[in-house]
Amino acid sequence: MIILITGGDGFVDSAVIRHIIKSTTESVINVVCLTYAGNTESLSLIDKSVQHHFVQVEICDAKAMEDTFVKFQPDALMHLAAKSHVDRSTDGLAAFMQTNIMGIFTSLEAPRKHWLKFTGDKKTTFHFHHISTDEVYGDLEGTDNLFTETTFYEPSLLYSASKATSEHLVRSWQRTYGLPTVVTSCSNNYGPYHLPEKLIPHVILNTLDAKPLPIYGDGNQIRDWLYLEDHTRVLC
């Protein structure tokens, strides 16, 4: 199989690629645009692998996405590229809307146009896997009432609203064009190569430096955590 992965030098994204390359013989087309959030070090153990093909593309560039899709004719597309740091969404709103909403549009359009031309097994087995977040369901009220697939959408932050929008767009491409899609909406991940600006590394680094620890809201918010490599095993 050839799997096209967007944002492949990010935190979850690179773990997915490491997992595929270490445990399968499949090829990965890694679409990255080298933003501050990418960390090529996270790919250092596998970047010489013949299974790994690095392509520099901004996902909102419709022509570049289409050219990449046509060139590599992938059997599946895993869409992970996103602006993901909630704290940056207030000041960097345009980038969030552009990548998380326009970027899903261009990422869906490339396979939509060309999947239609696939024939045989390739057409029936192709799928577009959108990696979303449980933040589309809003805030957890307690530990007895965790989110499920039937929980209502109640995004309350700019990031989660943009991800909820992207989930709706994915479902509408499936309903309208029959594009085979899967959406997974996982909870917060922690694990190797986590960017220092994210909660767990931020708290650890501040503790080591004896700096104040950030408390969000009134400190009573509950988050559900998932170990990164448990997540990637399920995703792949």
Ligand SMILES: NC(=O)c1ccc[n+]([C@@H]2O[C@H](COP(=O)([O-])OP(=O)(O)OC[C@H]3O[C@@H](n4cnc5c(N)ncnc54)[C@H](O)[C@@H]3O)[C@@H](O)[C@H]2O)c1
């Ligand atoms: N990290 C988590 O806890 C978590 C939880 C649930 C869902 N998710 C979802 O998983 C996906 C990956 O999250 P992450 O934590 O690895 O994020 P990340 O910020 O570490 O990585 C995102 C990647 O997308 C790339 N990117 C951003 N804008 C781009 C653009 N316009 N074109 C091409 N690439 C672009 C970045 O360079 C980076 O490589 C996201 O869609 C996120 O919403 C993450």
